[in-house]
Amino acid sequence: MSGMPGPGRAVLPETVEVVRSSRVVLPGGERPAAVHVTDGRITAVTAPADVPADAAVTDVGDLVLMPGVVDTHVHVNEPGRTEWEGFATATRAAAAGGVTTIIDMPLNAIPPTTSLEALTVKRAAAAGQIAVDVGFWGGIIGADARRLHDLAELHDAGVFGFKAFLAPSGVEEFPHVSMDVLAAASRHTARMGALTVVHAESPAVLASAPAAAGRAFSSWLRSRPPAAEKAAVASLAALAASTEARLHVLHLAAAEALDDVLAALEAGLPLTVETCPHYLTFVAEEVPDGATIFKCAPPIRERPNLDRLWDGLAAGLFAGVVTDHSPATPALKSVETGDFGTAWGGIASIQLGLPAVWTQARRRGHSLVDVARWMCSGPADLVGLGTPGPGGDGGDGGDGALAGSKGRIAVGADADLVVFDPEASFVVDPQLLRHRHPLTPYAGRTLEGAVLATYLRGHRADGDRPVRGRLLAR
Numbered sequence: 001m002s003g004m005p006g007p008g009r010a011v012l013p014e015t016v017e018v019v020r021s022s023r024v025v026l027p028g029g030e031r032p033a034a035v036h037v038t039d040g041r042i043t044a045v046t047a048p049a050d051v052p053a054d055a056a057v058t059d060v061g062d063l064v065l066m067p068g069v070v071d072t073h074v075h076v077n078e079p080g081r082t083e084w085e086g087f088a089t090a091t092r093a094a095a096a097g098g099v100t101t102i103i104d105m106p107l108n109a110i111p112p113t114t115s116l117e118a119l120t121v122k123r124a125a126a127a128g129q130i131a132v133d134v135g136f137w138g139g140i141i142g143a144d145a146r147r148l149h150d151l152a153e154l155h156d157a158g159v160f161g162f163k164a165f166l167a168p169s170g171v172e173e174f175p176h177v178s179m180d181v182l183a184a185a186s187r188h189t190a191r192m193g194a195l196t197v198v199h200a201e202s203p204a205v206l207a208s209a210p211a212a213a214g215r216a217f218s219s220w221l222r223s224r225p226p227a228a229e230k231a232a233v234a235s236l237a238a239l240a241a242s243t244e245a246r247l248h249v250l251h252l253a254a255a256e257a258l259d260d261v262l263a264a265l266e267a268g269l270p271l272t273v274e275t276c277p278h279y280l281t282f283v284a285e286e287v288p289d290g291a292t293i294f295k296c297a298p299p300i301r302e303r304p305n306l307d308r309l310w311d312g313l314a315a316g317l318f319a320g321v322v323t324d325h326s327p328a329t330p331a332l333k334s335v336e337t338g339d340f341g342t343a344w345g346g347i348a349s350i351q352l353g354l355p356a357v358w359t360q361a362r363r364r365g366h367s368l369v370d371v372a373r374w375m376c377s378g379p380a381d382l383v384g385l386g387t388p389g390p391g392g393d394g395g396d397g398g399d400g401a402l403a404g405s406k407g408r409i410a411v412g413a414d415a416d417l418v419v420f421d422p423e424a425s426f427v428v429d430p431q432l433l434r435h436r437h438p439l440t441p442y443a444g445r446t447l448e449g450a451v452l453a454t455y456l457r458g459h460r461a462d463g464d465r466p467v468r469g470r471l472l473a474r
Helices: 087-096 116-126 145-157 179-192 203-208 217-223 226-243 255-266 303-314 353-363 368-382
Strands: 018-026 029-038 041-046 057-059 064-067 069-074 099-104 133-136 162-165 195-199 246-249 271-275 417-427 446-456
Touching: 018 368, 018 417, 029 064, 029 368, 064 368, 069 087, 069 353, 069 368, 087 099, 087 446, 099 446, 116 133, 116 145, 145 179, 162 179, 179 195, 179 226, 179 246, 203 226, 226 246, 226 255, 226 271, 255 271, 255 303, 271 303, 271 368, 353 368, 353 417, 353 446
Parallel strands: 018 057, 018 064, 069 099, 099 133, 162 195, 195 246, 246 271
Antiparallel strands: 018 029, 029 041, 064 417, 417 446
């Protein structure tokens, strides 16, 4: 079962050789086309009628055929905190939501992915139970000789870059770093040509804000003011200018920081930024008190902020939209008490990201071509998966297989495809979610667009328990 709305789902095959639609989302726009697949790769994109007479053709009619979503910001939490989430559940939810590639964050697993040994443990935990392709971030928790050596080993082993926190991460085994430590580590990652991704909130600004406590969402909002994001983004822009390191701002929520992003882009600095579906969907004014399932850091902000984020998307200021899927147990979310001071911050949404963004995007006049740029090709390009070419073997692969091209329907790319009904609508039923705990702020919300099938290298990935994914290396 794929997507959320059960009835009326199209019956689609387990594998595709040629798949045809009147609405194929291609890099140059949307048009009728036939997509040819051989050994897991796209070998041709032709006019709908231009197919071999003996080819097995899957014709989806007016349903949309789009690239698989690439989600570069996912917390799987296995091993060590598998009771929060795990590779089997996270990747099944991903496939059900049209996501064909995820890049796993270095926390909240134990051990965190801050050494080659930890990466080996993480890959072993994932092997044999993933429904989609999975890559890994490394982590920056220091910049002494030992830690710099760890970064080099992780880079050689194929991680897609390195994550750092400027503010406390919430788990003791992954401490945040100062700007001085980040600068030293970034000079090192720049020499390697590696991407550094940063949780960007200023600890000094956060320290001066009132602590969150109680059931009022406004208390949580006051504890993480937009000034904390703005100050951190400005510092990262300055760091990019001084080190020439490729820096990426994770989960931007404060639209006022976009002025600094625009200035950095105009100056040609290697600074990029992402945002998340929940920041493009929810507004602080509508979060009920005690509804800790809405808690995340940075927080969901007010409606004018949401509108400015959408303006920034339209203006091309964001490299992508990714979920920051970060689930936890009901107890950690303080569901019973509704206390925003004690609840774990994180939103579980990997199965719902595509319809959530499409719901808002279409109402603002955007197309599925725009959505594919934000959620497919943009994130793929960010981590180096975006150019069709010879990387990977196009088959079942093995642990640490080189990544093939992702995020677009193009010759040479992996045949990661989504059959999507943009006209369908459904009410989110948490019991139909495939991640480990059915907790989500989208519960009861009407979303538009349904994933009817997800194909990973031409094979269905959204069945009951598919294990078709590969472990990717950069």
